[in-house]
Amino acid sequence: MLARVVEANERWERLAAQLREENAALRAENEWLRERDVRREAELERVSAELAVLQRLVFGRSSERVRPSSPAGEDDDGQDDQSGQGDGPGRRQPQKASPRGPGGRAGRRDYSHLPRVEVIWDFAGGGYCCPECSSPFEAFDDHAFEQVDWRVTVRVVVHRRRRYRRRCACAGPRTVTAPGPPKAVGKGRFSNGFIAMLLVERYVAGRSQNSLIAGLARQGAQISSSTLAGTCAAAGALLAPLEEAIVARNRDSWHLHADETSWHVFTPDDGDGPARWWLWVFIGADTTCFVMDPTRAGAVLARHAGIDTTTGQLRPAEDGGPRRLVISSDFYTVYASAGRKTDGLTNLYCWAHIRRYFVRAGDANPTQLAYWTRDWLDRIKALYAAHDELTDAWNASVAPAPGRAAVEAAARLDDAYTAWDTALEAIEVARQAQMKSPGLQQPAKKALATLDREWDGLAAHRDYPMISLDNNASERALRRPVVTRKNAYGSRTDAAARLAATIWTVTATAEQAGLNVLTYLTAYLDACGRNDGKPLTGPDLQRFLPWNASAADLHTWAQPPETG
Structure with a gap:
């Protein structure tokens, strides 16, 4: 009897030990599952935030044009950004040969029906x-x-x-x-007005070459793709000295708006393609320069801004003295790295970009961050208002009227600086306080982290009231090439890509001076025609530089082209 009791006791002890082991394993598994749930919740929150940002980028309106969603969660986003389809690489529309007229020469089309x-x-x-x-x-x-x-x-x-x-x-x-x-392209059949219209439609209006061919065919002119491409290349060679002069002046600017976007080259010289190139834009006071380059590296910025790649410092000015350069840009690391390494280079970061971070944070979690986003947008709005007043006051104080007006201008400037400091301090205090808040949502933490990281470049605008708070100028300049990229997908060769940058440099600089690009290009091509179809040099070229042109020429080139 005792033996059976001992045996049963041992059996129950083994069962208890087994249950304790199973219980410990289940507890460990439960702990692991809890940790996994926490990780998955964080990952889900991150993915949801990114999805909300992407949905706004694709389907939403510009954050600079629409007010944020109301705290109650009302959504005012719409779908007004529709992308069209353009002509892709390698897609060639079949061209029906025009009938030759009587006595038509080989290689010439018959235009007698026009x-x-x-x-x-x-x-x-x-x-x-x-x-x-x-x-x-x-x-x-x-x-x-x-x-x-x-x-x-x-x-x-x-x-x-x-x-x-x-x-x-x-x-x-x-x-x-x-x-x-005067014939700019001596052996061509196209007038200078036709060539100017071709450049404007192809690059300024952003139409693809196939679209131009189809449009001309609808008007009765059957013109081949190779003929248009050769005409653009010949015109680009005539515009090259004009581009060189614009680039040289742009590089001497003390302040530049800078940005970049991708560009595709389908048959690059150094590979089978397609290759991703980069289109850079640098905007000075009176020039706009586009640079097409295979890389997005800092070497492009250094080459254009005059930074010695060995020392990392700005090259001396023409008189041998030190140079100073101010660059307005987004938060791309190339600009930040140049600002940290280069003496005399000041970074001014874009407040419109930082505003988008707060808008996207509110989109990612509208339930909990609606009021938070609204407050931040109000602070940034107040800063913009203070900057507008500071700019006006600074302009009034540069050349004030004598006497009491000078005193009033100085007092107004002091008040404007005080208002700026107050608006900026409100942002600084809120930033410091909220970064210490433990319960803040992840999208809000990301926006605040970006604001903290780029704070020095954002606050530096105080010393440059004559410069806008944002980098919208360069983004607007890139909008036209982006439209061209959507319609034509890019360029076929390296030479075609660089030709596009040349023409954009000339046309954007002309538009910056308030000129009609069609009239301006026609006048320039007429001058090249009078120069035996060669590019202009010397005083003839200087006449067409907008900053050197006479008032009469500027007035003429600002008018629409003559008809008849």
Whole structure:
């Protein structure tokens, strides 16, 4: 009996030990599951925040144009950003060859079906006289040739150059021909106005080449892709000296707005492609410079801004003295790294970018962060208002009127600086207090961390009231290439990519000066035509630099192109 009791007791003890082991294992597994749930909750919160940001980027309106969602959770986002499809690489529309007209030469298309306009070219005053005896020449024939012109409708312009025959016995040529129109591309059939329109439509309007070919075909002009590409390349060679002068002046600017965006090159020289290149933009006081480069590295910024890659310092000014440079940009590390390493270089970071971080934080968790986001946007709005007053006060104090007006301007500037300091201090106090708050949501922590990391470049705007608080200027400048990228997807070759940057540099600088790019390009190409189809140099080139141009030329180039 005792033996059975002992055996049963041992059996129960073994069962208890087994249950204790199973209980410990279950407790450990339960603890692991709790930790996994915590990790998954954090991951879900992060993914939800990123999804909300991406949804706003794709479907939402610009955060600078729409008010944040109301604290009650009302959503005012809409879908107004629709992307269209463009012509992709390698997609060639079949071109139906135009029928050749009677006597048509090989390689030439027949444009006889297009509207025709005749232009008579004659010597000043009509007719031509012998320079020796003043005896008038006798008109006997016309020298006629054709050009394809591009206006609202494509037409063929017949230029008739009057020819005159000598009637006297004096020495000299027996016949003379009146001068004709200046041809920028000597062997081309396109007028300078057509070439200017082609550049404007292709690069300023952002149309793809296939779209241009289809549009011309709809107007009755069957023009091949290679012909348009060759014309753009020839025009780019004529614009090269103009671009070089713009780049040189842009590099000497004391302040630059800078930004960059991706660009695709489908058949790069150093690979099978496609390759991702980068389009940089640098905006000075009166110039806009686009740089196409295979990399997004700091070497591009250093090369353009004049930073010695060996020492990491700004190269001396032309007089040998030290240079100072202010760069307005987003938070890309290349700009921040240059600011930390380079003496005399000051970073001004974009307040519009930091505002977007707070907008996106509110989108990620509208239930808990709606009031928090609204308060932060109100603080940033107050800072913008203070900066606007500071800019106006600073402009008034630069050249104040004598007497009491000067005293009032100085007092207004002091008050503006006080208002700025107050608005900035409100942001600083809220930032420091909230960063210590333990219960703040992760999207809000991320926005505050970014504000803390970039604080020095954001607060540095106090010393430069003449510069805007944001980097919207460079983003607007890149908008046109981005539209072109959406329509054409990029460039086929390295040369085509750099050609696009050249034309954008010239047209954006012209628009910055308030010029009509179509009129300006036509005038420049006319000047190249009068220069025997060669790029301009010397005083002829200086005349077309907007900062050197005369008031009369600027007024003329600001007008729409003449018709008729």
